[in-house]
Amino acid sequence: MFNKAVAIGGSLAVAALALAGYRGVGSQDLTVEYTDFGQVRTPTAPAFLAEVPPVSDAPIKEFRIPITHDTIEIAAGVEYEGWTFGGTVPGPTIRVREGDLVRIQLVNESPMPHSIDFHAARIPWNEAYRSIGPNGELSFEFTARDPGVYLVHCGTPPVTMHIMQGMYLAIIVDPKEGWGTEVDREFVLVQSEFYTQPGDAGGIRQLDWPAAMDKRASHVVFNGKAFQYKEHPLQVELNDRVRLFVVSAGPSFRSDFHVVGTVFDRVYPDGNPDNVLESVQTWTVPAGGGAVFETVFSEGSNGVGLYPFVTHAFADAEKGAVGLIRVREPVVSEDGSD
Numbered sequence: 060m061f062n063k064a065v066a067i068g069g070s071l072a073v074a075a076l077a078l079a080g081y082r083g084v085g086s087q088d089l090t091v092e093y094t095d096f097g098q099v100r101t102p103t104a105p106a107f108l109a110e111v112p113p114v115s116d117a118p119i120k121e122f123r124i125p126i127t128h129d130t131i132e133i134a135a136g137v138e139y140e141g142w143t144f145g146g147t148v149p150g151p152t153i154r155v156r157e158g159d160l161v162r163i164q165l166v167n168e169s170p171m172p173h174s175i176d177f178h179a180a181r182i183p184w185n186e187a188y189r190s191i192g193p194n195g196e197l198s199f200e201f202t203a204r205d206p207g208v209y210l211v212h213c214g215t216p217p218v219t220m221h222i223m224q225g226m227y228l229a230i231i232v233d234p235k236e237g238w239g240t241e242v243d244r245e246f247v248l249v250q251s252e253f254y255t256q257p258g259d260a261g262g263i264r265q266l267d268w269p270a271a272m273d274k275r276a277s278h279v280v281f282n283g284k285a286f287q288y289k290e291h292p293l294q295v296e297l298n299d300r301v302r303l304f305v306v307s308a309g310p311s312f313r314s315d316f317h318v319v320g321t322v323f324d325r326v327y328p329d330g331n332p333d334n335v336l337e338s339v340q341t342w343t344v345p346a347g348g349g350a351v352f353e354t355v356f357s358e359g360s361n362g363v364g365l366y367p368f369v370t371h372a373f374a375d376a377e378k379g380a381v382g383l384i385r386v387r388e389p390v391v392s393e394d395g396s397d
């Protein structure tokens with residue numbers, strides 16, 4: 060198992076590299092990339108940052124993930140007492156490459172027990188995914204063997220409650236040889252639902268357990284907040300090829316994922332490019348699952364304009380699971396480059 064003392068020493072060394080902007084410094088076999096999600100928080104304003112940067116070349120990737128209890132905004136002006144990985148809902152997207160060694164350092168900064176469950180890992184549940192109490196720490200490592208996009212969530216009972224409170228994130232495992240297609244932009248969309256009722260004081264809403272057991276969601280959202288990409292669309296340019304990593308966190312709903320005004324050139328169920336479907340209108344991402352969707356916004360077909368993305372289970376879309384992709388003319392600079 061992961062040797063914590065060595066890892067923490069190594070982490071300090073590589074933290075400097077990460078802060079300096081890691082670009083494969085040093086021997087390829089010895090490079091370790093360290094990310095502390097207590098220091099690097101995903102922007103949530105004006106909307107949760109959905110665009111994801113490419114995977115780095117470091118063959119060993121370490122992630123420190125703090126667990127916190129925080130007030131989150133689940134719809135415009137609607138605050139909720141949430142539980143988080145890294146202070147946001149969803150938590151930060153983790154991106155690694157097939158074959159990478161992934162080291163996780165989980166730190167519980169909240170007042171109650173929590174855990175973390177990586178669907179991308181093959182590892183004994185009773186060791187890696189056990190609950191840790193307040194101020195507890197847990198370290199484990201796994202090799203990312205299976206390309207795709209996966210759910211990561213808290214698995215502490217009752218699991219429904221820990222997920223509905225916000226404890227999930229996406230991990231992308233890029234195929235060793237790449238996806239087989241070049242794209243211009245990549246976005247992560249995590250669908251989930253909240254079950255809320257008015258709180259005791261201050262207008263902050265609280266969980267509604269009977270509603271969760273009846274699957275009567277108050278909000279269904281992409282990346283933690285209802286309708287946020289309707290207000291702040293995902294921006295792409297004409298002729299961009301786009302890859303969407305879609306994960307359904309639930310706790311109980313699936314996503315019947317569809318983009319209005321286009322057809323997906325390819326869908327990879329679970330995100331493995333060996334599982335390729337072509338010319339797909341809607342594809343269901345099961346609760347606890349993921350899929351990769353690719354399309355191109357090309358001139359002469361689905362060109363400049365607005366393209367809503369939804370779960371086509373429309374009662375869920377009405378509750379917040381709808382956003383927009385805005386396709387614009389390319390921005391050309393004065394020297395003619397774009």
Ligand SMILES: [Cu+2]
Nearest residue numbers: 173174213221
């Ligand atoms: Cu938890």
